[in-house]
Amino acid sequence: MxxxxxxxxxxxxxxxxxxxxxxxxxxxxxxxxxxxxxxxxxxxxxxxxxKRAYIEREREQGHARLWNDYFSDDATYPSHIFRRRFRMNKDLFMRIVDRLSNEVPYFWHRRNAIGRLGLSPLQKCTATIRMMAYGTAADAVDEYLRLGAITALLCLENFTEGIISLFGDEYLRRPTTDDLERLLNDGEDRGFPGMIGSIDCIHWEWKNCLTAWRGQYTRSF
Structure with missing residues (x-):
């Protein structure tokens, strides 16, 4: 056991x-x-x-080239080319830039932590106007104005918000009786009686309308 x-x-x-x-x-x-x-x-x-690859765009050179091309006393391009490319005269554009750079923080010309100046208000506003005037992609302004696609889109967003905030009461409103009378007189002087606003291809036929621009100058009705 x-x-x-x-x-x-x-x-x-x-x-x-x-x-x-x-x-x-x-x-x-x-x-x-x-x-x-x-x-x-x-x-x-x-x-x-x-991490995204950092690209040194040399934005200071971009500002200097833009200034010399359009805004210096002996600018490379004359006023009629400025009017065509910016879709407004230089005085109006500078008025917009001045208001934005003084009253909208995004367009302030500030220095970063190492004391280097960021993109200038001229670069930011020009990038926005180029995208709106030509209907180009955000990265199309990079090579000339020296700013990336994401920054260009931020410029567009802040520009439109700033315009509505600063100029909305003055320009983004219904026309008054005086406004309508002035527009009708302007249209009649230019050979378009009874017209208010831009030419609409639905009502006026172009003899040699560019086919590449088909549909860009007609309204959706």
Whole structure:
């Protein structure tokens, strides 16, 4: 009987040792698997968060070229070319730039942490006008004005909000009786009696209308 009891105790001890070894092996395998999965997730996140490549656009040179081309005393391009490319005369454009640069924080000409000046109000406003006047993509102004697509879109957003805020009460309103009379007189003097606003191709036929511009000067009714 004593021998049988001793044998049972040995079996129990052996079973306990096997259980302990199994638990240790399971814990080791689980830890290895968990660590491998955790590392794969972390590495995947690191790959997703790659930093965008910084491009030194030399924005100061962009401002200097813009100033010399259109705004200096001996500007490269005369006023009639400015009027065509900006869709307004220079005095009106400068009035808009002056109001925005003084009253809208986004257009303030500020220095960054290292003392370097950011994009000038002229660059920001010109980028917006070029996109609106020509209907170009945001990155189309980069090479000349030296600002990226995201910045150009921010310029457009803040420009439109600033125009509504600063000039809305004066210009973005219904025409008064005096306004309508003046517009009708202007239209009649130019050979379009009874017309208010721009020429509409639905009512006036162009003899040599450019096919590339088809649909751009008609209204949707």
């Amino acid at each position: 004593a021998a049988s009891s001793s044998h049972d105790r040995l079996d129990d001890a052996y079973d306990d040792r096997l259980d302990d070894e199994f638990d240790d092996a399971f814990d080791d395998a689980f830890d290895q698997k968990f660590e491998a999965m955790f590392n794969s997730i972390v590495n995947a996140e690191k790959r997703k968060k790659k």
